[in-house]
Amino acid sequence: MAQAVTTPLSQNILRDGLILPRTPDPAAMVIFGASGDLTARKLMPALYNLALNRYLPSGFSVIGVADTALTEDEYRAHMEQAVQKFSRTQPVDRAVWQSLAEGISYVRMPFDDESGYGRLAAELDRLDRERGTAGNRVFYLATAPQFFSVIINRLGSSGIAKAGEGWKRVVVEKPFGNDLKSAQGLNQAIHSVFTEQQIFRIDHYLGKETVQNVLVFRFANGIFEPIWNRRYVDHIQITVAEDIGIERRGKYYESSGALRDIFQNHLLQLLSIAAMEAPPNFDADSVRDEKVKVLKSIHPIDVAKDVIRGQYGPGWVGGQQVPGYRQELNVSATSTTETFVAVRLKIDNWRWAETPFYLRTGKRLPSRASEIVIQFKNPPHLPFAKTAVEELTPNWLVMRIQPHEGASLKIAAKIPGPVMRLRTVNMDFFYGSSFMVESPDAYERLVLDCMLGDATLFAREDEVERAWGLVDRIEAGWASQSPPPYPNYAAGEWGPPEADALIEQDGRRWRRP
């Protein structure tokens, strides 16, 4: 017979040796904006794939909250269609979906309706009783940003955010504010109900495998870190280029622009990751402390000299004729919203002093590419006759986030023959060639991390506010100038000519991704 142990087990010994994440506690996820695009395209497919791969606990439940007239069955059917359309794994396993769908319910209410929160609380209680969710809640704000504060406020005033046992967490989608003041206001509103440890601000870029791989590349390989500094690096370029336009997001984009839409979050995240010091470990605060230090160290930007903005006009992208920004749906014919921004900045610390960082992002550029490019300094002298240092392309280390994730190193090699002639060649590593497995979607990783309480890949309050501070400075600079004569680049070009001049006046050039 089994011998009973006198003391309880301190850990789950059946987990030993399993290279798989711990299973989160049973929980209810309340999705505000449950009938919206984000829920259909990203959240529900992510939840389905987590369930499929056994990452969700028994009893995991979802309450969809929206003001769309749907019955519970209709909502489930709507979500099933979404999963069938957008799941990265196909075909959808009906039995697994059914098992997940049993835990999906729907509460129809306007987000500011107090009585609706009473019904929501009753539904959560039911799940605790019937599905063992034990008071654990994730409140996922997948709504337009103007609803964030009111939902948080009602969650607080109704008592739902604090009721009973179990943990409570809130996930906030971007954009987190639209300037420093609004971000601070939103932080205050959320902090009136939740502590910082309960808040998970999503930037889905951080959930991408290849962004995390930049950290591994830097901090798990002994050969790069010693040369990752001002002594060996000439400059760093970070590009987040999109070939698409604004699609149907004209209304949002008019109030956002490239600076708020991409620079404030994705570009500055990539900058932080490329420039940060090695954290002592990979926990949430250690990593985020180092990222914030980078943002704190950015030298004040001279907007007139260091920032270029642009807006696309009609042109050709990928063999297709496309309209200009001002001709897009829900965009003013005299709009001065920027669809391109390039920024030159410096980081005032020992590692990077006087090393320029060039960041750019834009819509309707010739190709879709996200990459971090490290250009190393040229050798001080070439001993090979008839070959000038200037003739060589410098050593470039390129870390590609998308597409074709991987890294390449440009090096000089001798051209075969009796004469010493050098030529630049690329050493390419394709992430996909060595790990040709399908990566999980960023949302799968982030939703799971949130349920496990790991905030490493989420933005912290000070990080968000620092980033907005930088954006505000640029906006203030722009406000004091008249905008350039828009459109100033044609769709299918790499931004306005001034963006090239920005880097070329320093004797450098943008890398063509």
Next chain:
Amino acid sequence: MKQNHSELSARTFVDVHAIQEELDQVRWGLHDGAGSEAAQHAAAEARASVLNLIAVVGNEPELGEISSVLDRLSITNPSRTLILLAQHTREADKLEAEVSAQERTESGHRVSTERVILHAHGEPARHLASLAAPLLIPDLPVILWWPGRPQFDNPLFDDLCELADRLVVDTDEGFDDADLTRLLEVARRPKARASIGDLNWARLIAWRHVAAQFFDMPAMLRRLAQIHGVSVFHGRDGSTAQARLLGGWIRSRMATVGIDVPIEFRPDDSLEHGVRRFLIYTGGDEGPARFSMIRHRGGRLSTHIRLGDQDVAERTVRLESRAIEELLSIELTLPGHDVLFEQALDAALR
């Protein structure tokens, strides 16, 4: 998925230096047309290789089957592969080699692999390890995959184990208790270089994962300390190693905290091959509980928790029926000795 496959060379050699030279030729695309721009480009590009893989096959028909598995495996594991076919016949000593390189374009990425098939008769068949060693890519791990039941008494087995960092077998392929015992001996040899991987153990990952999930919650973890029995239902056909390993696993895990768990094996003619149901019983102060996992057709596993006479949690998850190359792929990424596997094997044999 677009796939290109080109065979750059297929010749017969008897000399290791000639094979090495041919391997260099095919690896760097220096064959016919070496002066072409494409060939120069290929030569300038680094190729991703993650391992050396040695597969031992018993006969020519098996060769085709194993080659197909390795073809599919190479998509996820660009590698140099040596396939050894040793035939201890009375034929005259003979050694043949075929060198080839495959290139595929998968989702826009080029994947390159090289393959050498070594076919030896007579005396050279006993010394294939000496031929394999110089053909391996330096500094990359060497995986020895021995499909079927290994010839534990064949000197070639020991020689190749000396060369390898990991020996991969499939205990589902007819392993009896004697084979499992020999396997454990190999794993526990003093200064054993090769760790052991078992595709059957990889098949159990999902079972272990779901069983562990039951006890991730603190309230359920308390019940694990009160475990008093386990039942493993399995098909009667073929090897029962999978059921033994699963039972051995939970027994060995619980032994680490001083709990001896009785395992009941329930072979059943009506059940298909392999583990079909896994039940964990707990009791004590927390009251009786049953944690059950049931495998269904169509690659699904349903899980149930019964506390007293009440069902409290049910769900259905995927239980992948993985192809051999997928199982191999899992094994190829595991580093070092798998102590848990060795302990499970040990417990399964007690």
